[in-house]
Amino acid sequence: MYKRDLDGLLSSGNLPASMLLYGEAWFVDHYTDVLLERLGGSENLLSFYFDEYDYESAKNFISQPSLFGDRNILLIRHDRKLPKKELDTFVNLCQKNPTSFFLFAFAGSDQTGKELSRSFSKKKGADFVRFFKPNIREAVQYLQQRARQIGLEIEPYALQHLFMIQNENLSLSMNELKKLALVGGKVNAADIDTHVYGMGEVSMDRFIQRLLAKEDIREELERLLESGSADEIRIVNALQNYITQLFLFYSYIKVHGRFDVQEILGYPLPPNLAKERAAQAIKLKLPVYKKLLDALMEAEFVLKKGLNIDKESYLFSSLIKLQTYL
Structure with a gap:
């Protein structure tokens, strides 16, 4: 069950x-x-x-x-x-x-x-x-519940940011809430970067932005993998979640002619970030979303089932293929 x-x-x-x-x-x-x-x-x-x-x-x-x-x-x-x-x-x-x-x-x-x-x-x-691993919305809900229990005042987007930089590991994210409770005042994403995001690590958010901007990602991908904070499958899953979130923005804007972050995600984002997501979402066309999500689904399947492949090389080639769709 x-x-x-x-x-x-x-x-x-x-x-x-x-x-x-x-x-x-x-x-x-x-x-x-x-x-x-x-x-x-x-x-x-x-x-x-x-x-x-x-x-x-x-x-x-x-x-x-x-x-x-x-x-x-x-x-x-x-x-x-x-x-x-x-x-x-x-x-x-x-x-x-x-x-x-x-x-x-x-x-x-x-x-x-x-x-x-x-x-x-x-x-x-x-x-x-x-x-099963919770999606971002579910994870934020659990993190919000835990934050209330320990008396931590924290912005919903900061919880999403925490979950993402912990490579969607709910256990690690929960543990970090205890540290953030010592910061004092209302915690935002900048506080998380200061108190959680360690020196020398690679931000998953930044990596995704470089990928979608069709920039060179080889060095950052290597650093992300070498840090031990993410493996090939987690990187694919993070991309799937991000593209799906953009698609939710895209669909809502197409139907309503505007965006409402609370209705789309179930929690608010900082206004500047919400505008960036909406602008990024509307730039992509429906067939592109299908190609991206299909390619990521195929990559996830191969990485989980492939026993005799160089996973890092396969992931890199899959991500380059994604960039050709953009």
Whole structure:
């Protein structure tokens, strides 16, 4: 199932006896905490983090009845695949023992998570949730919610800017909010550049602007990759999000003859930036948007599936091809 399905289960209180969470890291951590709180906290909780995992100890704990009538909760956080036989044992024990609950918060790849999900069958009273990376609008909403919780006053565009320079990593963006709360006053994009954007790194926004301006991007692409802050797929995803945002501007302007950032994105932008986006969006024609998004979709597919390719060279050639469409 997906996040919305889990939200429904949490609202109804009708949770399975065993659950696997995998995918977007911040959601896995967030919903792990939500589930533990819903199940009664840490009174009868046994946690194993990564190499702490011990099968016999976990099995013995989940096998025994709860002494006080509430649930024994087994939590395993790991980034490696556990033996199917061991997972099946935990799931079967929880199915038979109504006072036990097994939660596996998996921090590895989505492909491995998919393989692990086979042990969490609904027929055995179990289920799994795969979390996907949020789009920019969703990420800003989550960041806004967290900012309110910690008393941080920050402009919506600054949150988008933070998410972009963190290469659309929601966990990293959330961590930076804690630092920004120490700045004092209302935080804007310039504050983020000062306090978050480190020396020697490459701005994803600047890279995208150079690309769309048909400027030479080779050196900046190399720096972006060498910094370790982004890989080939994240760069493609960032471009997809940006082009999609421009297309939203384009479509709205074509229909209404004007632009309204709040209606287009769901949050405001600084007036000068909003005008720049609108001007940039209207310069591109509808067939160009289709070519750009199709090319990026193809590049994403090849980069994710290609095992024997030079990914950096392939990405560079794909981006040069994009520039020929502009």
